[in-house]
Amino acid sequence: MKVSFFSTCLVDQLFPQVGASAVRLLRRLGVEVDCDPRQTCCGQPAFNTGYASEARKVASYFIKVYRDVETIVVPSGSCGAMIKCHMLEIFPKGSPQYQEVLAIASKTFELSDFLVSKLGIVETGARFTGTVTYHDSCHQLRELGISEQPRALIRAVEGIQFVEMKNSTRCCGFGGTFSVKFPGISAELGRDKLRWIQESNAEYVIANDVSCLMHLDGLLKRERIPVETMHLAELLVK
Amino acid sequence: MNRIEIDVASALEDRRLQAILFPALQRSVESRDEAVSEVENWEELRDFGRRVKLHTLEKLPFYLEKLEENVVGHGGKVLWAESGEDAVRMILDIARERAVRKVVKSKTMLGEEIHLNQGLEKGGLEVTETDLGEYIVQLSDEVPSHIVTPALHKSRHDVAELFEAKLGMEPTDDVAKLTLTARKVLRRHFLEADLGISGVNFGIAETGTIVVVENEGNARLSTSLPRVHIALMGIEKVIPRTVDLSVFLKLLTRSATGQRITSYVNLISGPKREGELDGPEEFFLILIDNGRSQIYEDKFLRQTLACIRCGACQNICPVFQRLGGHAYGTVYQGPIGSILTPQMFPIAAVEEHPFASSLCGACEETCPVKIEIPKILLRLRQQVQEARNRGIQRFRPERLGMLIWAWVVSSSRRYGIASRWLRRVQSALLRNGRFKLAVPPISAWQKDRDVPGLAPKRFRDYRESEGAEH
Numbered sequence: 001m002k003v004s005f006f007s008t009c010l011v012d013q014l015f016p017q018v019g020a021s022a023v024r025l026l027r028r029l030g031v032e033v034d035c036d037p038r039q040t041c042c043g044q045p046a047f048n049t050g051y052a053s054e055a056r057k058v059a060s061y062f063i064k065v066y067r068d069v070e071t072i073v074v075p076s077g078s079c080g081a082m083i084k085c086h087m088l089e090i091f092p093k094g095s096p097q098y099q100e101v102l103a104i105a106s107k108t109f110e111l112s113d114f115l116v117s118k119l120g121i122v123e124t125g126a127r128f129t130g131t132v133t134y135h136d137s138c139h140q141l142r143e144l145g146i147s148e149q150p151r152a153l154i155r156a157v158e159g160i161q162f163v164e165m166k167n168s169t170r171c172c173g174f175g176g177t178f179s180v181k182f183p184g185i186s187a188e189l190g191r192d193k194l195r196w197i198q199e200s201n202a203e204y205v206i207a208n209d210v211s212c213l214m215h216l217d218g219l220l221k222r223e224r225i226p227v228e229t230m231h232l233a234e235l236l237v238k
Numbered sequence: 239m240n241r242i243e244i245d246v247a248s249a250l251e252d253r254r255l256q257a258i259l260f261p262a263l264q265r266s267v268e269s270r271d272e273a274v275s276e277v278e279n280w281e282e283l284r285d286f287g288r289r290v291k292l293h294t295l296e297k298l299p300f301y302l303e304k305l306e307e308n309v310v311g312h313g314g315k316v317l318w319a320e321s322g323e324d325a326v327r328m329i330l331d332i333a334r335e336r337a338v339r340k341v342v343k344s345k346t347m348l349g350e351e352i353h354l355n356q357g358l359e360k361g362g363l364e365v366t367e368t369d370l371g372e373y374i375v376q377l378s379d380e381v382p383s384h385i386v387t388p389a390l391h392k393s394r395h396d397v398a399e400l401f402e403a404k405l406g407m408e409p410t411d412d413v414a415k416l417t418l419t420a421r422k423v424l425r426r427h428f429l430e431a432d433l434g435i436s437g438v439n440f441g442i443a444e445t446g447t448i449v450v451v452e453n454e455g456n457a458r459l460s461t462s463l464p465r466v467h468i469a470l471m472g473i474e475k476v477i478p479r480t481v482d483l484s485v486f487l488k489l490l491t492r493s494a495t496g497q498r499i500t501s502y503v504n505l506i507s508g509p510k511r512e513g514e515l516d517g518p519e520e521f522f523l524i525l526i527d528n529g530r531s532q533i534y535e536d537k538f539l540r541q542t543l544a545c546i547r548c549g550a551c552q553n554i555c556p557v558f559q560r561l562g563g564h565a566y567g568t569v570y571q572g573p574i575g576s577i578l579t580p581q582m583f584p585i586a587a588v589e590e591h592p593f594a595s596s597l598c599g600a601c602e603e604t605c606p607v608k609i610e611i612p613k614i615l616l617r618l619r620q621q622v623q624e625a626r627n628r629g630i631q632r633f634r635p636e637r638l639g640m641l642i643w644a645w646v647v648s649s650s651r652r653y654g655i656a657s658r659w660l661r662r663v664q665s666a667l668l669r670n671g672r673f674k675l676a677v678p679p680i681s682a683w684q685k686d687r688d689v690p691g692l693a694p695k696r697f698r699d700y701r702e703s704e705g706a707e708h
Contacts, residue, residue, distance in 0.1 A: 007697045007698075009647065011697055012696050012697040012698060013657065013692050013693065013696060013697075014690050014691070014692060014693055015690075015693065015697075016693050016695060016696055016697035016698075016699075016700035017693075017700070018697075019697035019700070020697065020700055035698070037650065037698060038650040039650070040647040040648070040649075040650060040653045041647045043644075043647075045640075045643070046640050046643070046644055047616070048597060048616065048619075049593075049619065049623070049636075049640065050592075050593075050616070050618075050619030050620045050621075050622055050623040050624075051620075051623055051637070051640045051644075052620045052623075054640045054641060054643070054644035055644075057644045057645075057648050058644050058647050058648050060648070061647070061648035061649070086616075089613075089616075138596070138597070138598035138599055138600075139597075139599070142598070142599035142600070142602070142603055143599065169600075170556055170598075170600070171556045171596050171598035171600065173556065173596060174596065175595070175596025175597055175598070176596075176597075177593075177679075178593065178594075178595065178596045178597070179596075179682075179683065180678070180679035180682050180683060181593050181594075182244075182246060182557075182593075182594060183682040183683060183685060183686065184246050184247070184250050184686075185246060185250070185557055185560050185561065185594075186596070187685075187686035187687065188250060188560050189556050189557075189560065189596070190686075190687075192260075192556075214690055215687065217688070217690070218671070218683070218684075218686075218687025218688045218689060218690065219686060219687050221671060221687075221688040222671075222686060222687050222688050
């Protein structure tokens, strides 16, 4: 199996260890991974803020990079949803780019979904001692419908203790540019999440989106709460 | 045109409000979930409801005319109002011709939308809200803060204080006593009123019947005791057949209050007929457009009009759970308000509203007629930006930022160069998770959070040097 790994811009710029972990994980599981050095971003920040033509510009570039690959794996539910669900909305129906996005969307997989649904792998051979809880990122849950896959992968980690937090499906409050336009509400929603994480007694909060994790981690650090954030890929290479 | 801004600060700083909101809304979400879990084919019903609504909207003129024909057949009168002002004028005319002095109203959001109370009072009429929540809101000279539970923002203690001040009631926190007092006061108004005004949940085209769903019996009294009944109906509220009602009632009551059925479901077909003892002598149905046909124009956005006003999207919305309704400054608030208001009125007046969402999608997931609220919000965001691009605002920093960003990330060479430059800038400014000299958008972010900053090495370089092979 050969895949092209789209790290996402956020991982590339801020959390390279997440990308490296995902690639290592895939290779360990016998997947041949290619990382196209030309990759940048899927265009979601512009799209979500209403800048359609800017989003189109970035998406067109994304299409150019990925049009010929067999399978795309992305360690993010949010960017995955942009590629699989929203990219179609910015190109006119029937245009050549629309057709290309259709093809790309069908061969793009969020990492946990790729492992569980496509490869049929639940046991990754990871070992980890600690109590973890899982945060459902919104786009992954509601647009891609991925909820069981990451949980199955976590449960299969040797030595791990997995606890569900209350309201795991409630938004953490990040929301992309929402967190900049409405920073106060965003932070309040994040602090709600922190409360539920703490109540679960987890030492680690796992998610599949570094955007949610960045927001939660920033709040955890500011509030000096001793809970660590971890991307699923980082957990699965332990 | 006055621009309405969302008042985030007052809502977040109001500790009394914050103590009420989340627990109350969470309870509504839980009872909705429980009621829905009893219905095996809930998803099927949602699909059916959505399909019927979209079909009806597609053939809206046909069904409205059919409704009119059948209402007239029952001896009712049908009036068409293009705007809210038109509707208010019509009601005042009806009242004047019949020497009406006192009006009782049962709950109608459409009435709020067209500022009916102010209009009627200006016309010299005495108006009393008879839904308990609406009555509380009227007594405290406020507006509803939720579609279904208008006094959501008030605790029982607040209501006790209000009743003490306005009705001279003994101080008490006993809900039963409070309700009884309101009931006693309202009873008198029912008996004295010459005109009853109600909203409409559904108008059945096939039979010319209007349906009013309620729990307090106040709508039944408002529509049957006074000698004249005027029902206000948004043109999108028509449904084709009585069988459709059976599905919509299920969708509505379970989504709105978690009830299998409400205490009262009033099906009203015209005024009192010969030989009947009860009911108004005259019945008017006012079909109100007030910006709705603007929404009708766009085939995708049209689904906004499928809304049955259950309020479930408000209950579950994380942003609404924090802000409550009043912060939005609009009649319809929360997710549905943020897609409805900008389409009914000039979008520039509420251009902030489509952005007041993290796009988490909980609203669409709970919506009984599956309105794609996040997708509509995104479309409206595009409309807002496009409108801004036409004026002086085309030079706004956000847009320049987006233009530069899009230019940079659509080339790997530019992206690489920018990555190196940003790291240089950052190393001079970032200390322990905080930027010295932060400018927006970073300053907004780091007020409450530590900022991670760019990693010393990008994933791409990381991979090459660490050798991701192992």
